[in-house]
Amino acid sequence: MDNKIKYAIIAVVVIIIAIIAASSMLGNSSDNDPTHIVLTVPGHTGEPETGFNPLTGWGNGHLNFNPLVQSTLFGSDENGSFVNDLATDYSISDDRLKWTVHIRDDVKFTNNETLKASDVAFTFNEAKVSDGELDLTNLKEAKAIDDKTVEFTLEKPQSTFIYDLRYVGIVPEKDYNNETYGANPIGSGPYKLKQWDKGQQAIFEYNENYYGKEPYFKQITMVFPEEDNVLQLVKSGEIDVAEVPISAYNETVDGYNLVEFQSPRAQGFSLPYLPDTGLKTADAGSPIGNNVTSDPAIRKALNIGINREEIVKSVYKGFGKAEYTGVDSLPFANEQAKVTDNQPDEAKKILE
Template sequence: MAAFAVINSMSSPAADSEFIGPDFRAAGETGSQGSEELNSPASEELVVAVGTHGGEPETGFNPITGWGNSREPLVQSTLFKRDSKANLINDLATDYTVIDDGLKWTVTIRDDVKFHDGEPLTAKDVAFTFNTAANTGGSIDLSMLEKATATDDYTVEFELNDPQSTFINKLVALGIVPEHAYSAETYGSNPIGSGPYKFVQWDKGQQVIFEANQDYYGQEPYFKKLTMLFMGSDSAFAAAKAGQVDLAEIPASYANQEVDGMKIVSLDSIDARGISFPMNPNTGKKNENGYATGNNVTSDPAIRKALNIGIDRQALIKGALNGQGKEEFTGVDKLPWGNKEAIFEDGNIEEAKKILTEGGWADTDGDGIVEKNGLKAEFTLLYPANAQERQALAVSVGEEAKKLGINIKVEGKSWDEIYSLCYSTPNVWGYGSLDPTDVYLRYYSKSYDPSTRNNVIMYNNSAVDNYLRTAITSPDQETANKNWQLAAWDGTTGFSEKGDASWMWMATINYVYIMDEDLDIGTPKIQPHGADIFGSILEWKRA
C-alpha cells in the first residue's frame, strides 16, 4: 500500500503527535521447533481462536452491520487504513480533497480492483456502501452524511450536513461491499469483497474459514488459509496448550503461563475501562424508552471526585488485570486529543475523605458508610456478566471504595439489562478509538440518545459543548485537538476529574495472546477497543 500524502489542510489525527504504537512485548518460552518444513502447505495455514473480544459476529461478515468496523475486515477493502503508528495510508483511495467549509469530500480510488467474483470495484460500489450504511443506521455513525455520489467510475463525492472533520475516520472504518451482490438478508453469511482474503465457509457457533485472494491488489498474504475458531478464553488457552491452534487470545490472568513451543505476547492498547456516573438525581423521571434516569448518590460531585482521587489505579491493574494494563485518567490519555493537564494523582485516601467531609458526607452511625441527609453513600455498579476483566475491575473498585466509606454493590448483567439500567446505574464500559467522535458522543449534551447509548449519563455543560462543537467542525487538526483537550479541562471546567468528574476512568487493558514461537506477526497496529490483531496480517509469516 502506498503512503498517503495529505493534500488539504487536514492531517492524520496522530501523524504529528507524540503517540507511540503498541508496546509489543514477546516473552518467548523455550520449546521444541515443529518438524514441518516452513514452506510446506501446512505452514501456510493458520488456525486462530478468537472470542474473548469481538468473537463471532452476530450478523455475519457484513461491514454495514458492524463487521470489521475500525479493524481489519479481511474480506473487504476500505478507502483508507492506518499504519502501525496510526498514520493515514491509502487502501482503495488514491487521493482526497475537502471543500465548501468541510461539507464536500471528494475521494478518488484505484482503477485496478476487482471483487472476489471478478467484477470491477467502482465508485458506485463505494457510494452504495456509504448510502446503505447511513440509511440503515449501521454500527458506524453516519448521521452527518447527506449522500454519497459516484461522479465517474473512480471518483465519489460525499456531501455532509454537518462539517465534521472526523469524517475521515468513517472512510477508514467502513468496508466496501458490491452493489451487484449485496442483500441485507444474505450478505453477512456469504460475503463478497475485494480484500486480501476470500470467504469460504461459516459454521455458525464453531468457525469461519478464509482463503487468500490471489487477485489482491496489495501485498500477497503469506498465509493461504485462515481458520478462526469461536471459543471462550479458557477453551482457547486449552486449545493452544494442546497444539490445536497457532494463536489464541487469552485472559490477562494467563499472561505468566509457560507452554512449550509457544510464546506469550502482550499488546498495549488504547482500549480504556471507565465507570459512567449518572449526573442527575433520581426524581422518578423516565426517559423516552421508559427507563429510570438519575442516581441520588453519583449525582453528588463529592462522591464522583472522591472516587476518582481515592481509587489506586495501579492497585486495580496489579490485582484485577494481573499487571496487564496502564493507568487511565481521561479515557484518551494516550491520544493526540488527550489533555495531560487533566491527569491527576490518585490513590490519595485522605484527600478523598476530605472531599467527602466538605461535601457533607459523614459516617454518623459507625457502620463504615458515610451518609448525607439520611442517604447512604452506596450504589450498584454493573458490568457485563461475560466480561472477566470488567468483573475483576468492578470488584476491585468496590474494595477500594470501602476505604473511603462508600459501599459499591457489584452485579453482572446481560447487555440488554445494562442498556435499560445504565441511565440510573453506574456501569463499567470499554472505549478506545482513533476517532475522537467517541469523545463527542460521550459528552456532548445534544448527543444524548437512548437508542444509541450516547451520553448515557445525560451530561450537560455548555462550555464543554462549545469546545466539542469547535473540535468536531474545525478543518484544522491542531485547532481541533486543542479544543478536544479543553473539553476535558480548561483550567476552570471540563468533563475530567478536575472539572465535573463525570466518569471514573481506570485503565487501558493489554491484549494478551499465546502463539506458536515461530509465528511472526510483524508490527501490530494500534489496538483499539475490541483489538485489531489482524491489522498487520499482511506482515504475518513463519519465522
C-alpha cells in the same frame, strides 16, 4: 516436525483504572502449513452476529481493523496513520460540505465484477440507513460522478468524516442483500470467506484477485470459543494465537513464548452524570440517571480514593500500568489532567 513457531502474547490494553494485559498465545495447530494461522477472536471483538457485513457492524469503529473480505477507501499503516486503499486521492470543498474521492480502476470483487464508484456510493447510502454501529447521520448523500469518482455531501462540516471513509468496507451494489450478505460476503479485500461454522469458527482464504500486496498468511481461521475454554485449546495445540483471560496470565504452556504488546486504547467504566428523573432507555427500559453518581462529590472521591497501581498488581497480576486520563500514552495527553490517587482520607473529606 512442526515448522510453526509457538508464541504466547500478552496484548496490553489500556483502561481508565489500569492498562490490562490480555494474554494471547500463538502456537501450532494440527495444520503444519506455515502460511496458515488459527487464532481465537476475543470477546471484545467476537463473532459478528450478522456475519461479515460491514454495513451492520463488521469492522466498524476499529481504527486499525482490517475487514479482510472487503476493501476500504483508506487504511491504516503500522503507526495508525491514514493511507490510501481504494482511494487514490481526495479533496474537500471550501465550504467543507463536499468530499470528493477518486478510486483505483483495477479492483475486482470476488465475483469478478469491477469495483466502481457506484458501488462506493451505494455502500455509504446503504450504511446510512442500515442497523449498523457507525453513525452516518451527517451524510446527506453519496453520489458517483463517474466510475472512478464519488462525491460525499454532508449536512454540516465534519473534520472527522475521514474516519467514516476509513471504517466502511465496500460491498457490490449488484449482489448485495442485507439478509444474506453477512454469511456469503462478496468483497475486494485480501481474503474471501471459505467457510463459516456459526458459533465455532470462520475460515478465510487468500483472494487471488486482490490488488494489493500479497499477504504472508494464505489462510486465517478465526475460532470463537468461550473465554473459559481458551487455555484448554492452547494446551491441546489446536490454536496458533489465543488471547487468554486474566485468570491465566501466569500460566505456562510448553513450547509457547509470552510476548507483550501495548495498546494506546483506554477502557474503563463511566458513571451516570444525570439524576434519576424516571426516564428509561427505549430498548431495555433501564434508568437513564442515578441519584448517587450524579453527585460530583461521589465521582471525585472515587477518582482520588482508588489505588490504580494496586489494582494493576492484584487484578491484572502486574501486566499493565496505571492510567489516569484515558489518553495518557497518546500524543495529545495532558499531564496536568492527571490526578493523584490512593488518597482515601482526602476522598472522605470530599464526601463530608
